[in-house]
Every structure is written in structure tokens, then in C-alpha cells.
Amino acid sequence: MAQTLLQVEDLHTQFFTRRGVVRAVDGVSLHIDAGETLGVVGESGCGKTMTALSVLRLVPDPGRITSGRILFRGRDVTKMTDDEIRDFRGNDVAMIFQDPMTSLNPVTKIGSQIEEAMTAHKRFSPQEAGVRVIQLLKRVRVPAAERRVSDYPHQFSGGMRQRAMIAMGLANEPSLLIADEPTTALDVTVQAQIIDLLKQLNRELGTAMMLITHNMALVASLCERVVVMYAGRVVEEGPVERIFKSPQHPYTWSLLRSVPRVDELRKDRLVSIKGLPPDLSNAPPGCKFHPRCPFVIDRCKREEPELAEVAPNQVARCWVLMRNVPEEAAEVTKQVVISEEAAKKLQEIPGAGS
Amino acid sequence: MALPAATIEQLGQWEVPEQQIGLWSDALQRFRRNRLAIAGAAVVLLLVLIAFGSPLLVQLHLIADPLKQHVEFIEAAPGQNGYAFGADELGRDTLSRLLFGSRVSLAVGIFVQAIILPIGLAIGLTAGYFGGRIDNLLMRFTDIWYAFPDLLFVLVVVSVFGPSLLTIFGAIALVNWVGLARLVRGQVLSIKEKEFIEAARSSGSAPAKLILKHLLPNSLGPIIVTLTFGIPQAIFLEAVLSFLGVGIQPPTPTWGQMVFDGYENIYANPTSVVFPALAIGFTLLAFSFVGDGLRDALDPRMKR
Amino acid sequence: MQAAERQAATVAKTDPIILRVEGAYKYFPVGGLGGLSVRAVDGVDLEIRRGETMGLVGESGCGKSTLARLITALLPVTGGKITFEGQTISTLRGRSLRRIRRKIQMIFQDPFASLDPRMTVGDIIAEPLDNFNIGNHKQRMARVQELLRLVGLNPNFTNRYPHEFSGGQRQRIGIARALAVNPSFIVCDEAVSALDVSIQAQIINLLQDLQREFHLTYLFIAHDLAVVRHLSDRIAVMYLGKVVETADRRSIYEAPQHPYTRALLSSIPVPDPGIERNRAPITLKGEIPSPVNPPSGCRFHPRCPIARAPGICSDQEPPLEPHGHAGQLAACHFAGQI
Numbered sequence: 001m002a003q004t005l006l007q008v009e010d011l012h013t014q015f016f017t018r019r020g021v022v023r024a025v026d027g028v029s030l031h032i033d034a035g036e037t038l039g040v041v042g043e044s045g046c047g048k049t050m051t052a053l054s055v056l057r058l059v060p061d062p063g064r065i066t067s068g069r070i071l072f073r074g075r076d077v078t079k080m081t082d083d084e085i086r087d088f089r090g091n092d093v094a095m096i097f098q099d100p101m102t103s104l105n106p107v108t109k110i111g112s113q114i115e116e117a118m119t120a121h122k123r124f125s126p127q128e129a130g131v132r133v134i135q136l137l138k139r140v141r142v143p144a145a146e147r148r149v150s151d152y153p154h155q156f157s158g159g160m161r162q163r164a165m166i167a168m169g170l171a172n173e174p175s176l177l178i179a180d181e182p183t184t185a186l187d188v189t190v191q192a193q194i195i196d197l198l199k200q201l202n203r204e205l206g207t208a209m210m211l212i213t214h215n216m217a218l219v220a221s222l223c224e225r226v227v228v229m230y231a232g233r234v235v236e237e238g239p240v241e242r243i244f245k246s247p248q249h250p251y252t253w254s255l256l257r258s259v260p261r262v263d264e265l266r267k268d269r270l271v272s273i274k275g276l277p278p279d280l281s282n283a284p285p286g287c288k289f290h291p292r293c294p295f296v297i298d299r300c301k302r303e304e305p306e307l308a309e310v311a312p313n314q315v316a317r318c319w320v321l322m323r324n325v326p327e328e329a330a331e332v333t334k335q336v337v338i339s340e341e342a343a344k345k346l347q348e349i350p351g352a353g354s
Numbered sequence: 355m356a357l358p359a360a361t362i363e364q365l366g367q368w369e370v371p372e373q374q375i376g377l378w379s380d381a382l383q384r385f386r387r388n389r390l391a392i393a394g395a396a397v398v399l400l401l402v403l404i405a406f407g408s409p410l411l412v413q414l415h416l417i418a419d420p421l422k423q424h425v426e427f428i429e430a431a432p433g434q435n436g437y438a439f440g441a442d443e444l445g446r447d448t449l450s451r452l453l454f455g456s457r458v459s460l461a462v463g464i465f466v467q468a469i470i471l472p473i474g475l476a477i478g479l480t481a482g483y484f485g486g487r488i489d490n491l492l493m494r495f496t497d498i499w500y501a502f503p504d505l506l507f508v509l510v511v512v513s514v515f516g517p518s519l520l521t522i523f524g525a526i527a528l529v530n531w532v533g534l535a536r537l538v539r540g541q542v543l544s545i546k547e548k549e550f551i552e553a554a555r556s557s558g559s560a561p562a563k564l565i566l567k568h569l570l571p572n573s574l575g576p577i578i579v580t581l582t583f584g585i586p587q588a589i590f591l592e593a594v595l596s597f598l599g600v601g602i603q604p605p606t607p608t609w610g611q612m613v614f615d616g617y618e619n620i621y622a623n624p625t626s627v628v629f630p631a632l633a634i635g636f637t638l639l640a641f642s643f644v645g646d647g648l649r650d651a652l653d654p655r656m657k658r
Numbered sequence: 659m660q661a662a663e664r665q666a667a668t669v670a671k672t673d674p675i676i677l678r679v680e681g682a683y684k685y686f687p688v689g690g691l692g693g694l695s696v697r698a699v700d701g702v703d704l705e706i707r708r709g710e711t712m713g714l715v716g717e718s719g720c721g722k723s724t725l726a727r728l729i730t731a732l733l734p735v736t737g738g739k740i741t742f743e744g745q746t747i748s749t750l751r752g753r754s755l756r757r758i759r760r761k762i763q764m765i766f767q768d769p770f771a772s773l774d775p776r777m778t779v780g781d782i783i784a785e786p787l788d789n790f791n792i793g794n795h796k797q798r799m800a801r802v803q804e805l806l807r808l809v810g811l812n813p814n815f816t817n818r819y820p821h822e823f824s825g826g827q828r829q830r831i832g833i834a835r836a837l838a839v840n841p842s843f844i845v846c847d848e849a850v851s852a853l854d855v856s857i858q859a860q861i862i863n864l865l866q867d868l869q870r871e872f873h874l875t876y877l878f879i880a881h882d883l884a885v886v887r888h889l890s891d892r893i894a895v896m897y898l899g900k901v902v903e904t905a906d907r908r909s910i911y912e913a914p915q916h917p918y919t920r921a922l923l924s925s926i927p928v929p930d931p932g933i934e935r936n937r938a939p940i941t942l943k944g945e946i947p948s949p950v951n952p953p954s955g956c957r958f959h960p961r962c963p964i965a966r967a968p969g970i971c972s973d974q975e976p977p978l979e980p981h982g983h984a985g986q987l988a989a990c991h992f993a994g995q996i
């Protein structure tokens with residue numbers, strides 16, 4: 001019986017800026033079981049990074065967790081004292097970020113930084129830490145680990161730095177590793193190596209993983225379950241196989257169809273989601289996605305849907321749901337003939353047309 | 355041949371993004387929030403008013419003529435004969451000399467910057483944009499110029515050409531343009547690599563256009579700040595010159611001169627020294643606060 | 659001179675190859691003793707056909723961005739030749755170079771850095787028109803509005819500043835600017851890489867529509883092979899300053915001839931859990947070497963799973979030759995064998 005490691009309940013994190021209150025995380029609930037890999041997917045501004053930062057209580061000013069509970073093994077993180085939270089960070093839950101160059105101290109040797117992560121939590125003595133650092137670097141497949149331990153971050157390549165970050169994250173054997181866009185800044189071949197490494201670590205160490213990304217393919221590769229976020233809320237959640245095969249929320253559906261696949265040659269156009277992401281300080285009424293949704297009905301503009309179960313283990317926040325959308329409607333992309341006139345006019349301007 | 359039907363999607367095309375605050379209005383707002391900067395600006399404004407208004411005050415007989423000497427009131431203490439701040443060693447009203455001194459200070463500050471601006475821009479823009487040998491040449495020239503001791507140079511120029519207003523302004527400008535030139539060059543170097551410059555080149559823009567329409571407008575912020583900080587620098591240098599006796603010559607009253615004249619009798623008649631010294635100090639401080647405020651307000655990196 | 663030029667131009671216009679890169683190389687000197695250089699582009703041959711989209715992919719250090727800048731003459735070549743519509747452009751300077759810019763335009767990667775923050779959107783788009791003295795002021799303004807409409811933006815936005823727009827909208831402004839002078843060839847340098855996924859799709863669709871409408875030729879540079887494959891007719895793969903394979907979009911995936919291409923393709927995840935669970939990517943040994951001191955012989959040999967080194971792979975640099983399907987080129991001594 002899987003044990004629930006992290007339980008986020010109705011989390012609200014808001015930013016109090018001069019222009020208004022930005023509801024970055026607007027009632028998010030999710031959970032991760034021990035050893036599980038969860039993907040959190042969405043585009044910029046959807047609140048996925050803020051959710052992760054809230055779990056570690058690292059929300060920057062002027063943001064604050066305003067309500068909700070974050071339970072880690074039953075203890076509420078939002079209510080921990082400063083000492084408790086320091087013990088918690090890096091020890092129970094560790095986080096690795098997108099750009100290792102800015103997360104690593106450029107003037108300290110890599111080995112020392114990883115050791116520091118260990119001795120700070122007093123789980124290992126300095127000697128033990130020294131030995132363990134090399135083991136960790138070997139585990140994340142840094143070649144010539146004994147030598148590389150005394151290198152500085154700028155002497156590592158991008159992929160190596162990310163591995164060092166992962167080593168640092170795993171130094172204290174956390175039960176949960178949060179990875180925020182860990183491969184976005186890396187080359188494709190390096191990305192494959194890192195994903196492979198994360199898979200292996202999950203298998204061997206049993207570390208649970210929360211992978212935050214906008215890249216659906218990574219989620220397909222690495223995760224068992226996925227949560228899709230939009231405008232600070234969860235709009236769909238379920239096992240990866242189900243979500244990819246039959247997404248129920250129009251946003252998830254559009255997202256999957258808007259990305260070209262390297263193994264497919266499509267004659268038709270990519271599905272594009274019209275419009276812009278919403279202003280989180282001034283969100284539209286009703287369903288937050290309705291201004292951009294290709295299948296919007298009247299109800300969507302007035303009432304915001306709740307997360308409802310649409311299949312075993314799968315929930316979606318939508319009045320319509322993709323399974324109720326007729327085949328033909330789902331295949332049509334909006335087409336507007338406008339530029340015949342415009343293009344003609346262009347040709348008429350003197351000097352235009354070489 | 356008929357044009358094929360174009361299919362371009364309606365993509366929120368008429369969604370008007372909220373008109374955001376302009377770059378200068380935003381800077382103004384930020385400046386306004388800085389209390390020291392506002393205080394400094396107020397003092398500067400006061401200075402300007404005094405500078406322009408003091409002759410009027412004399413005409414209205416509100417203050418004495420600063421040039422008028424009253425032998426019977428040499429080194430009078432404050433209060434005598436209606437001299438609010440006393441009189442100096444020639445019986446001239448300290449207060450009105452103080453007020454008139456602001457005219458010289460302001461003139462020095464502004465005119466010197468006006469001379470520095472074209473020199474610094476020309477050298478900085480050219481060196482920064484063209485790089486290579488031209489840059490090397492200009493920068494070495496700048497370095498050599500910079501190595502010259504400022505005061506010595508000014509003294510030499512003034513003694514050769516005489517301490518007229520023009521000579522002094524020119525001399526001060528000539529020792530102070532290096533900072534602006536280097537700053538402009540630095541700005542150009544950092545902006546030159548940005549994509550919008552590449553884009554402008556790719557659009558066919560010639561170097562003159564790139565420099566004047568792209569590089570210069572994007573460097574305005576630091577240039578304005580440098581010029582603002584240059585004003586107290588120039589004022590101070592002029593005061594030093596006056597103190598050394600080679601500044602703007604009497605009978606035009608300047609603060610530096612007042613300190614020079616009065617410091618020998620500082621114990622007997624402190625007001626004639628203290629007040630001009632304070633005037634110099636406050637002016638420098640005011641411009642520095644304004645300069646700081648401008649720098650923060652125009653800094654694109656600071657969070658809005 | 660005029661008549662000869664015009665004749666050459668007519669011939670060029672019927673030539674199916676619009677751009678030819680022959681042996682181009684670009685070295686950036688790295689100070690210090692020893693005269694070392696970063697060999698960003700080290701002998702590239704490429705042909706781009708009129709009306710096609712040529713994709714260019716590669717990882718960091720492969721030189722694709724530098725090659726883009728050589729082709730658009732934003733950087734001078736250290737050696738080699740680049741011809742456009744029959745005319746050699748790699749030796750042009752000054753005014754004659756600027757004249758070419760009417761035909762070759764570029765769309766840049768960073769929507770936030772590629773627009774001058776101090777200029778209005780209208781001025782930004784009108785700048786190329788201004789540079790080539792096209793039309794009077796009123797005509798230019800009219801054209802700017804048409805261009806805005808064409809790229810899907812409200813034509814009344816001409817007085818706004820770039821910071822008032824989102825990334826996707828700014829990228830559209832950049833596209834409008836590139837189209838202003840009716841170029842025939844546009845280089846898209848990572849034009850969609852900095853955009854959110856759903857906005858990427860919008861811009862990709864827009865680029866395709868515009869190409870069809872105005873018979874444009876694209877050189878589309880990106881690191882995302884899936885996007886490149888979707889947009890391109892043919893694809894060139896670069897590694898450490900050289901082109902290692904060129905193929906049409908179908909062959910490159912179904913029958914890659916170069917081991918690097920194969921490794922690259924196998925590294926790309928696909929949004930399909932069924933496939934991903936069982937995929938085993940070809941992992942390459944080591945890291946991308948420094949372009950200052952590329953490996954001897956075939957540059958890829960230290961990391962290649964099938965290299966014969968010491969042997970022919972470490973001794974001789976393989977030429978870019980036909981292998982595999984018609985029109986496919988690969989630079990490998992053992993092309994197709996893996």
C-alpha cells in the first residue's frame with residue numbers, strides 16, 4: 001500500500017504587488033506517494049514553480065502562502081518553525097533548478113558545495129561527507145569523480161553541472177526530489193542522459209520525484225502520474241497513459257496537439273491555442289480557460305467548474321469534456337481568410353516587390 | 355495568377371494589451387518615491403530660482419547690491435545695517451553675495467556639462483561603435499588625457515589664457531570629459547551586441563543611423579546621471595580655483611571667492627566663510643541626491 | 659555593366675538554388691599566445707533551393723548561429739564563398755551589402771531583445787522601409803498597418819512600445835519587420851525557441867502561412883528537431899562547425915546515415931508513454947569537444963559508437979557525399995552502418 005509522502009491541500013499563494021494581488025497558486029491540491037514520479041505540466045505563469053517553492057516555503061517577496069495545508073508525512077510544512085523548515089529543506093525534500101550555473105556558487109569548488117549540503121544537516125561528519133561526495137558524483141555518472149571534486153562550476157559543462165546539482169539534491173537522501181525544468185537549458189543528447197539518470201535514480205533509490213516542466217514528452221518519459229496546471233489551478237490530473245491517450249480538458253488536449261512530434265510527419269497544421277495566458281491579478285470570470293477554449297459553451301463563461309472524476313483516477317475541471325465533443329469539431333482548426341486583400345495591397349505600394 | 359487563399363488564424367488579434375506606463379513616466383514615478391531625491395530636487399529648484407531671481411531682489415531693494423562696498427561696515431556682524439548675514443572685509447553684504455554666488459555656480463555646472471556632452475559623446479560613440487584600432491587610439495588618448503593632473507592643467511590654462519569665464523568653463527570641461535566618454539563607450543559596447551542592433555543592421559541601417567537612432571537613445575539614462583553628477587564636480591572645481599585665487603575674478607561674487615576672502619578672518623568674522631562653505635556643501639549634496647535618485651529611477655534592472 | 663548585371667540576375671532567378679555556401683569558414687581569434695581560434699564554422703557546403711524550407715539543427719557549439727550570421731552577412735567570413743541568386747555576397751561591404759538586405763532578412767530568437775525598447779512598434783517595422791527609401795511617410799504607415807494585420811496584430815498598435823506586448827506578440831512584430839521590404843529569403847534563427855509551447859504553435863503556423871502566401875524561402879534554425887522536421891523540406895545537421903548530414907524530412911528520420919544524426923534522433927523524447935517506457939536512447943560517450951581544438955580526422959570520432967580509431971576515422975576527415983536515398987548527403991566513412 002503506497003504511503004502518501006506529500007499532500008498539498010487547497011494551497012493559495014499570492015503576491016501582493018503595487019498593481020494588485022496576483023493569485024499565483026489558486027487552490028491547488030495534489031499528492032505524491034513514496035517512490036512515485038509525478039509530472040506537473042503547464043506553461044509559464046501557470047503556478048507550477050510557485051507550487052514547488054511553496055512546498056519548500058521558499059516563496060520570494062512579495063509573495064506569501066495565504067491558506068491551505070502542505071502535509072509531508074503528516075506534518076504541516078506551513079506551520080513549521082524556522083528551525084524545523086531548515087531541517088526539512090534539503091533533507092526530506094530537495095529541489096534542483098533549471099539553470100545550474102546560477103544555482104551553484106561560482107567561487108566554491110563543487111565538492112565543497114556538496115559536502116556543505118551534507119554537513120549542514122549534521123547527518124555526516126566532515127570525513128564521511130568527503131568520501132560520500134565522490135560516491136555521489138560517481139552515482140550521477142560524473143567521470144573521473146575523484147579529480148572533478150575539486151573543480152569549480154565553470155569547469156563543468158552544462159550537463160555535468162546539472163548532474164552535480166542532482167548529486168547535491170540527493171546528498172542527504174531525501175524522500176522527495178523536486179526538479180524544476182531540469183533539462184530545458186541543456187542540449188538534446190545531454191537531456192536524454194539526464195532523464196535516463198533520473199529514471200535510474202528513482203528505480204535504485206526509491207526517491208519520489210516531482211518533475212515540473214512544459215515539455216509533455218519528458219513527462220511521458222519519466223512520470224507515472226501527471227497534473228496539468230493553468231492559471232494557478234489544477235485543470236486535469238491522472239495516470240500518464242490515460243492523460244496522453246484521452247485527455248479530457250481542452251487545454252491538455254490542445255497542448256498535446258500543439259507540439260510537433262519528431263516521429264510524425266503531419267500534413268495538417270498544429271493546433272494553436274488562441275489568445276494569451278490570463279492576467280493572474282485579474283482573471284476572467286467562470287472557467288479561467290474559457291476565452292481561449294475552442295469548445296466553450298455559455299456555462300463556461302459564468303460558472304467555474306470543479307475538479308470532477310471523469311474516469312478512474314482521472315479528474316478534470318471542465319463543463320464540456322473532450323469525450324463530449326463531436327469528432328468533426330475536434331478536428332477543425334479555425335481558419336480565417338483575411339489576407340487576400342491585405343496581400344494585394346502590399347503589392348501596390350511603390351517599391352514593394354523586388 | 356490568383357493569390358491562393360491565405361489562412362491566417364484569428365489569434366486574439368484584437369486583444370489590446372493594457373497600455374503600460376511609458377519608460378519616462380515610470381522613471382518619474384520611481385524618482386518621486388525617493389525622498390532624498392525629492393529633497394535634493396527641491397534644493398536645486400531653489401537654487402535656480404535664487405540664481406534667476408536675485409537681480410530682481412536687488413531691484414526691489416529687498417537685498418543690498420552685492421558689489422556695493424560700505425567701508426563703515428567692514429566685517430559687520432549679522433544684523434547690523436540690515437545685513438542679515440553680516441558683511442565681508444570690504445563691507446559688502448554677505449547675504450546678497452551669497453545669493454548672487456549661486457548664479458556663477460549654476461552657470462559653471464550647466465555650461466561645463468554642455469561642453470562635456472558633445473566631446474564625451476563623440477569620442478565614446480565612435481570608440482565604442484567602431485572598435486578595433488579606432489577604439490584603441492581613442493582610448494589611449496583618453497587614458498593619457500586622464501593621467502594629467504586636473505588642477506595643474508586648469509591652472510596652466512587659466513594662467514596662460516587669463517581667468518575669463520570662458521577659459522575657466524573650457525578648462526574645467528576639458529579635464530572632466532573623460533568620465534563621460536568612457537561611460538558612453540561602455541554603454542555602446544554593451545548595447546552593440548544586443549539582438550535589436552543586429553536586427554537594425556539586418557534591416558539595412560547604416561552606421562550613422564545605428565549610432566544615433568539606436569545606441570544613443572538607449573544610453574540616455576546613464577548619460578543623464580553622469581551629467582547630473584558632473585555638475586557638483588564642476589562647481590567644486592570652480593570653488594577650488596576661486597579659493598586659489600585663479601577662479602572667476604572679482605567683483606563677480608562666487609562662493610569660492612568668498613571662502614578665500616574670508617578664511618583669514620575666520621575667527622573674527624565666521625559668517626562670511628561658513629555660509630558660502632555651507633552653500634557649496636548643500637549644493638553638492640543636493641545634486642548628488644538627485645543624481646542618485648535619477649540613477650535608481652532610470653535603472654532598467656530594478657524591479658518596478 | 660548594367661546589361662550584364664541584368665542578364666546575370668535573370669539567369670539567377672531561374673536557378674533553383676537561391677543560396678549557395680561553398681567552403682565557408684569562420685574563426686574567432688581567442689587572444690593569448692599560440693594564435694588559437696574558435697573554429698565556429700569550419701568548412702560548410704550548403705545549397706538552399708528557392709521556395710523550400712531548409713532546416714538547420716545541431717547542439718551547442720555546432721556553429722549554426724554563426725552560419726546564420728555569415729549567410730545574412732552580419733559577420734564577415736574568414737574564408738569561403740556565399741552566393742545569393744548568383745551574386746557573391748560574402749565579399750560585399752558597405753552600401754552594396756546593405757542593398758542585398760532587401761532580399762535577405764532575419765527573424766531573431768529573443769523576442770525581448772530583438773526590438774529596440776526605445777522605439778515605437780510602428781518605427782521598428784518601418785525602419786527597413788526607411789532605410790531603402792520605400793514610399794513616402796503616408797505610404798509607409800499604411801504598409802506598417804498592413805503588415806501588422808498580416809501577422810495577426812491590431813494595426814492600431816503603431817504607437818505602442820515593445821514592453822507593452824507579450825513574447826509571442828513581439829515575435830510577430832519581428833516577423834512583420836522582416837517582411838516589410840518583401841524579401842525572398844528569410845533566416846529564422848531559433849525564432850520560436852524562446853516562446854511558450856502554445857504560442858510556438860501559433861508562430862509556426864503563421865510562418866507557414868506567410869511562406870505560402872509570399873513564396874518565401876526559409877532557413878529555419880533550431881535545436882528542436884521535432885519543430886524543424888515539422889516545418890522543413892530538407893534538414894542539415896551540424897556538428898562542431900561542419901555539416902554532417904543533409905536529407906529530406908522523411909529520409910532523415912527513416913534512414914539517417916550519420917551516427918550523430920541517429921544518436922540525436924534517438925535522444926528526442928516523444929509525448930507517448932507507450933513508446934517512451936521502452937525507448938533506449940543511443941548515449942554518446944563524453945562531451946562535445948571544444949571548437950578551439952577539434953578532434954583530428956572526423957570530428958565526431960571520439961564519441962562515435964562505430965568509429966574506427968585509431969584508424970580511418972581519426973586520420974581522415976570524411977567528405978560530405980551522397981549516401982542513402984536520393985539527395986541525401988552524409989560525411990561518414992561508414993555511412994548508414996549502425
